[in-house]
Amino acid sequence: MASKAKLHPRNQHLEGYDFKRLVAQTPELEPFIINSPVGRPTINFQNPMAVRTLNQALLRTHYSIKSWDIPAGYLCPPIPGRVDYIHHLADLLTDGDENVVLPQGRHIRVLDIGTGASLVYPLTGQSEYGWHFTGVDVDAGAIKSARQICESNGLDIDLRLQTNPENIFRGVIQPDDAFHVTMCNPPFHGSKEQAKKGTQRKWAGLGKGRSAKLNFGGRDAELWYPGGEIKFIARMVNESTEFAKQCLWFTTLVSKKDNLQPLHRILGKAKVAEYKVVEMAQGQKTSRFIAWTYIKKKQRT
Structure with missing residues (x-):
């Protein structure tokens, strides 16, 4: 049997969840803990309250977020996989030079x-x-929810509403903005019906039978976009050309490996200076993000 792929070496969740430590910080988690078939503590990931309470415990214990909650129906993301993206972005910003101090x-x-x-x-x-x-x-x-989280924890995070759903960067990147990197977890289904069918397949694959619940929740804009992931990222690439001098690296997750080839052609037409595919792993699952820049390496500072 193949061994499970590991998270990023700097990921705090590399060895799994320390439920004893989590419960010590968040006692509300304890009623949701069950034993897995092999006798290890876990939670029922079909239970939205269990998932939300686990996230509260993880954010409090590992990331000093004392107060966190989200309205019903919104995406409640799995923390370990999400933070892996952050660690790989830190590596990206070193330009592959192991002698460069991690950007902080x-x-x-x-x-x-x-x-x-x-x-x-x-x-x-x-x-x-x-x-x-x-x-x-x-x-x-x-x-609104994000602002409440910031206010509850005394955090300074700039939040902007994109008023035109047809745009991605336009209207939110201002003329005096400059970013080292952009990131995105794009909607990867092409319709609401595809999102529902995808959820049914996933629960069946996990041996959970049929479920009307969307995995980890999620609203329409979080889950699907007309034309699916490729159309969304294609629009992102197209708009990125307008902000080529304001962003060092543009990046986005890509859910399906088969989408890389058409995206490679799209990036080629955009005449990017460099393009990378960064693979990430969590257990049996492999995910990835693509990164592109219009700035040649010798011009980066």
Whole structure:
């Protein structure tokens, strides 16, 4: 049997969840803990309250977020996989030079497209590296939730509402903005019906039978986009050309490996200076993000 792929070496969740430590910080988690078939503590990931309470415990214990919650129906993301993206972005910003000190501090500016009600990337990235985040979302409810999280924890995160759902960078990147990196977890289904079918397949694959619940929740804008992931990222690449001098690296998660080839052609037409695919792993699952820049390496500072 193949061994499980590991998270990033700097990921605090590399060895799994320390439920004893989590419960010590968040006693509300204890009623949700059950034993797995092999006798290890876990939770029922089909239970939205269990997942939300686990996230509260993880954010409190590992990232000093004392107060966190999201409205019903919004995406409640799994923390370990999300923070892996942050650690790989830190590596990206070193340009592959192992002798370069990891980028830390508020002078490192990150743009999070689709930051969501959970604000998971800014919360974990600010805690791990001290970066300054700007979070953008098309959903006013998500921005309201994110603001409440910031206010409850005394955090300085710039939050912007994207008022035109047809745009990604346009309208939110201002003329005087400059970012070291952008990030995004794009909607990867092409319709609401595809999202529902994808959820059914996943639960069946996990041996859970049929379920009407969307995995980890999620609203329409978080889960699907007309034309799916490729269309969304294609629009992102197209708009990125307008802000080529304001962002060092543009990045986005890509859910399906088969989407890399058409995206490679799209980036070729955009005449980027460099393009990378960064693979990430969590257990049996492999994910990835693509990164592109219009700035040649010798011009980067």
